Amino acid sequence: MTQTIINPTPKDYKSEVKPTWCPGCGDFGVLNATFRGLAELKLPTDQTVVVSGIGCSSRFPHFMKTFGFHSVHGRALPVAQGLKMARPDLNVITVGGDGDFFSIGAGHLVHAALRNIDITVVVMDNEIYGLTKGQTSPTSPQGHVTKSTPYGLLASQFNPIATALSLNVSFVARGYSAKPKELAALIQQGVQHKGFSFIHALSPCPTFYHTFDAWDAAVTPIEAEHDTHDKAKAIALALETERQYTGIFFKEERTTMDQAAHQQVQQSRPFDIEQYMKRYA
Amino acid sequence: MENEVTIRIGGESGEGTISGGDILALASARWGYHVYTFRTFPAEILGGPCMFQVRISDHPVKSMGDYADVLICLNKEAYDRNIGELRHGGVLIYDPSDFTPDQSDCITYAVPFNEIARKEVQLFQTKNMVMLGAICGLFGPPLEAIIQVVQSKLSRSRKANATLMEKNLLALDVAKKYVTEKITKSDPYLLGPVEKADRVVLNGNQAIVAGALAAQCRYFSGYPITPASDIMEGMAKELPQVGGTFLQAEDEIAALASVLGASYGGMRAMTATSGPGFSLMTELIGLSSMAELPVVIVDAQRAGPSTGMPTKMEQSDLSFALYAGHGDTPRIVIAPSSVANCYDLIIQAFEMAERYQMPVLFLTDQSLTARVESVDRHIFKTPELHERLQYNTNGSSSNGHHGSYAHEQMLVGAGTGAHDYARYANTTTGISPMSTPGTGSPAYVATGLEHDEAGHPDYEPEDHIAMMEKRFRKLATAAEEMPQPERYGDADATIGVIGWGSTEGTIQEAVDRARAQGYKVAALHPKVLSPLPDKAIQEFINSVDKVIVPENNYSGQLANLLGAKYGLKAIRVNKFGGIPFTASEILRAIEEVR
Numbered sequence: 001m002t003q004t005i006i007n008p009t010p011k012d013y014k015s016e017v018k019p020t021w022c023p024g025c026g027d028f029g030v031l032n033a034t035f036r037g038l039a040e041l042k043l044p045t046d047q048t049v050v051v052s053g054i055g056c057s058s059r060f061p062h063f064m065k066t067f068g069f070h071s072v073h074g075r076a077l078p079v080a081q082g083l084k085m086a087r088p089d090l091n092v093i094t095v096g097g098d099g100d101f102f103s104i105g106a107g108h109l110v111h112a113a114l115r116n117i118d119i120t121v122v123v124m125d126n127e128i129y130g131l132t133k134g135q136t137s138p139t140s141p142q143g144h145v146t147k148s149t150p151y152g153l154l155a156s157q158f159n160p161i162a163t164a165l166s167l168n169v170s171f172v173a174r175g176y177s178a179k180p181k182e183l184a185a186l187i188q189q190g191v192q193h194k195g196f197s198f199i200h201a202l203s204p205c206p207t208f209y210h211t212f213d214a215w216d217a218a219v220t221p222i223e224a225e226h227d228t229h230d231k232a233k234a235i236a237l238a239l240e241t242e243r244q245y246t247g248i249f250f251k252e253e254r255t256t257m258d259q260a261a262h263q264q265v266q267q268s269r270p271f272d273i274e275q276y277m278k279r280y281a
Numbered sequence: 282m283e284n285e286v287t288i289r290i291g292g293e294s295g296e297g298t299i300s301g302g303d304i305l306a307l308a309s310a311r312w313g314y315h316v317y318t319f320r321t322f323p324a325e326i327l328g329g330p331c332m333f334q335v336r337i338s339d340h341p342v343k344s345m346g347d348y349a350d351v352l353i354c355l356n357k358e359a360y361d362r363n364i365g366e367l368r369h370g371g372v373l374i375y376d377p378s379d380f381t382p383d384q385s386d387c388i389t390y391a392v393p394f395n396e397i398a399r400k401e402v403q404l405f406q407t408k409n410m411v412m413l414g415a416i417c418g419l420f421g422p423p424l425e426a427i428i429q430v431v432q433s434k435l436s437r438s439r440k441a442n443a444t445l446m447e448k449n450l451l452a453l454d455v456a457k458k459y460v461t462e463k464i465t466k467s468d469p470y471l472l473g474p475v476e477k478a479d480r481v482v483l484n485g486n487q488a489i490v491a492g493a494l495a496a497q498c499r500y501f502s503g504y505p506i507t508p509a510s511d512i513m514e515g516m517a518k519e520l521p522q523v524g525g526t527f528l529q530a531e532d533e534i535a536a537l538a539s540v541l542g543a544s545y546g547g548m549r550a551m552t553a554t555s556g557p558g559f560s561l562m563t564e565l566i567g568l569s570s571m572a573e574l575p576v577v578i579v580d581a582q583r584a585g586p587s588t589g590m591p592t593k594m595e596q597s598d599l600s601f602a603l604y605a606g607h608g609d610t611p612r613i614v615i616a617p618s619s620v621a622n623c624y625d626l627i628i629q630a631f632e633m634a635e636r637y638q639m640p641v642l643f644l645t646d647q648s649l650t651a652r653v654e655s656v657d658r659h660i661f662k663t664p665e666l667h668e669r670l671q672y673n674t675n676g677s678s679s680n681g682h683h684g685s686y687a688h689e690q691m692l693v694g695a696g697t698g699a700h701d702y703a704r705y706a707n708t709t710t711g712i713s714p715m716s717t718p719g720t721g722s723p724a725y726v727a728t729g730l731e732h733d734e735a736g737h738p739d740y741e742p743e744d745h746i747a748m749m750e751k752r753f754r755k756l757a758t759a760a761e762e763m764p765q766p767e768r769y770g771d772a773d774a775t776i777g778v779i780g781w782g783s784t785e786g787t788i789q790e791a792v793d794r795a796r797a798q799g800y801k802v803a804a805l806h807p808k809v810l811s812p813l814p815d816k817a818i819q820e821f822i823n824s825v826d827k828v829i830v831p832e833n834n835y836s837g838q839l840a841n842l843l844g845a846k847y848g849l850k851a852i853r854v855n856k857f858g859g860i861p862f863t864a865s866e867i868l869r870a871i872e873e874v875r
């Protein structure tokens with residue numbers, strides 16, 4: 001039996017499965033922020049689906065009491081979009097790592113942005129591949145030395161926020177796992193946003209790439225006066241890479257593809273095969 | 282044969298060869314004849330050689346015909362390419378202004394298509410109507426049958442205008458008059474009047490779309506690829522009208538991933554692709570099988586490997602469909618054999634996907650996607666459907682229409698209550714009651730990781746063993762519950778033919794002809810290739826002395842499977858040029874058995 005909880009607390013979103021993450025992993029902060037954000041919204045667990053790919057971060061759905069779909073590496077976005085197109089009544093949240101969304105699944109990000117299907121993405125960025133033990137990812141800094149880049153990473157660093165803005169994503173924000181309250185508020189607003197919302201969550205991996213100190217120093221809240229409809233300013237902030245601005249960079253309301261598709265559906269009629277076959281008579 | 286003719290038209294793509302052929306097929310079918318078409322497409326987007334063949338008969342047609350009885354060549358290249366397919370003593374129709382044929386063992390009729398279109402109709406585009414008019418005058422069907430089809434086609438076309446219609450009618454009329462007055466008919470082919478019948482005329486892909494809609498498929502996602510694109514386009518057009526949604530994906534991985542998302546959401550969902558796209562889907566086929574999500578995947582096979590020959594047929598994805606994916610991955614594989622079969626088997630594909638909660642791969646092929654057949658209308662009726670086994674909040678399970686399955690007994694400690702809802706309950710059938718988000722039933726996590734009954738990640742050896750056995754148990758259940766293939770031909774046959782997919786009609790025609798010659802032959806054509814109907818196949822193999830396995834592939838993929846499973850040493854007959862078998866090719870194989 002599922003019972004609807006009238007005033008849920010963050011704890012009500014926590015499953016009995018114990019997280020497999022290393023002690024101190026940034027993903028704990030993101031998980032707690034998610035519990036909090038969903039509790040604020042009073043999202044019913046049985047009408048909410050958390051979709052992920054593969055990675056340390058993608059274990060996420062197992063730790064939540066909502067419905068979950070732990071798919072394969074890089075494919076969380078298309079799974080989530082298919083689910084939302086078929087079931088626009090559900091709340092769909094997609095989670096995973098920088099490898100998932102910016103490397104193997106990067107192609108899907110472009111199209112999710114163009115479609116503006118009403119789902120929320122939370123990327124836990126630790127600037128490496130955690131689960132496979134520390135190799136470089138698209139967000140690793142140039143020169144970064146790992147087992148797969150013993151002489152230093154030659155490629156340049158991927159900029160998630162600037163990319164999302166250039167793709168015309170309709171809600172773009174960044175949070176930090178060490179500031180779960182602020183991150184919870186962003187997740188709350190992202191889920192509330194009608195359209196594709198992208199939340200870049202800095203989430204360090206103390207085991208393979210300890211970035212807590214660097215991010216403690218670099219993280220700077222976007223000033224309160226920032227106009228979240230000013231894309232040029234948003235891009236300027238995103239390109240200032242010595243700082244890691246947190247908060248909402250940009251948001252706008254546009255038609256979502258799931259809405260538009262379901263408007264068509266509203267005029268539909270039940271299928272009648274005999275009627276249908278007349279075209280071939 | 283009386284009231285039967287096979288007409289082949291060879292020409293240049295874009296000059297109406299194919300559309301003229303389609304009109305001929307449709308008009309003949311509406312007039313009461315059975316039709317069966319075969320066509321080739323050029324590699325070019327515009328222009329390039331193409332051909333259309335239609336077999337028209339007053340009795341049911343099972344194959345495309347061994348040879349053309351009538352060959353119409355709209356240019357010299359068409360003549361060079363197709364003359365080898367004209368039967369000895371057949372009819373060649375050509376325009377003397379194009380070329381002079383050097384063939385002597387056929388009847389030749391010279392018809393100035395170009396001149397009639399250009400000078401008398403004064404619209405060169407009507408050349409295909411001139412051709413149709415000539416066909417009507419020489420063989421049938423009556424002109425009115427053609428006119429009706431042309432009128433209804435034009436009335437739906439954007440190019441329609443009164444002048445064009447008038448010119449088309451004039452072209453038909455002038456050409457018919459020309460052949461009646463100027464040509465002394467010396468061939469035996471004539472389509473006389475027949476009784477009207479209640480039939481529809483459509484191709485394999487159209488039947489798949491109709492079947493998917495009838496099966497209540499309400500989500501489709503795909504990525505364009507020949508020869509599966511028109512399934513996608515059909516679903517794109519129809520789904521919104523019946524309450525479904527459609528998504529053109531960025532690639533085939535995304536297509537199948539999104540279909541799995543929709544299926545997780547409780548929707549009957551499907552994708553359609555061809556070899557290259559199917560290759561990209563393999564990782565997600567494994568996910569579907571592991572997470573136990575129902576999904577139907579159509580693979581419209583084309584000649585491979587790699588990009589291969591996109592517009593040519595082959596039956597070369599069977600091995601891949603049976604084994605695609607890493608790990609031991611139960612799946613169902615179904616292959617339709619005819620246009621009618623595309624309809625009823627795609628419905629069965631959805632039923633099996635929902636019942637056994639696993640991927641169903643549906644292997645059609647290029648020839649069947651484009652094959653137009655006349656089909657009795659009564660087979661297109663509303664199917665009886667069964668919902669997937671639902672988990673109800675009171676802990677019981679039901680499948681909607683049938684109430685609960687009494688034999689879905691929990692084997693080991695399936696829990697109760699929200700937190701330990703056993704999504705993957707280890708039941709005697711292997712089938713576990715499923716919960717759907719947003720329906721008041723308990724939450725769970727669908728996962729590709731090995732898991733316990735509750736869906737929690739679990740790598741314990743005994744649990745992996747139990748879950749692997751549970752997933753495969755569903756295949757055993759399916760094998761028990763599915764219909765068995767029926768033997769065609771002699772009960773006391775000494776020669777057996779086992780085929781799969783689009784070759785069934787051709788094999789049956791060969792069996793009929795062999796039996797008429799005194800051979801004792803029978804055929805078996807399993808539609809479900811995973812799980813194989815072991816009993817029926819074993820019995821069939823044991824009942825005959827020799828088994829021929831004709832396949833349109835190089836390596837003999839079904840023959841390999843039958844060899845591995847049943848120790849069968851088959852007589853392999855492989856054709857892999859991109860063209861389907863003719864009945865005479867299979868008949869020859871039967872005659873050669875010793």
Ligand SMILES: Cc1ncc(C[n+]2csc(CCOP(=O)(O)OP(=O)(O)O)c2C)c(N)n1
Pocket residue numbers: 054055056057058073096097098099100101124126128129130131132137
């Ligand atoms: C197709 C495929 N390739 C490779 C892997 C191995 N793999 C698992 S997780 C992962 C990268 C994880 O990095 P990220 O997405 O950043 O997640 P994190 O573990 O850092 O949270 C890789 C390469 C896989 N599971 N599937």
Ligand code: SF4
Pocket residue numbers: 020021022024025026027056057126130131204205206207208
């Ligand atoms: S390896 Fe890194 S990312 Fe993975 S759980 Fe440990 S700390 Fe977290």
Ligand SMILES: [Mg+2]
Pocket residue numbers: 055097098099124125126127128129130137
């Ligand atoms: Mg990572």
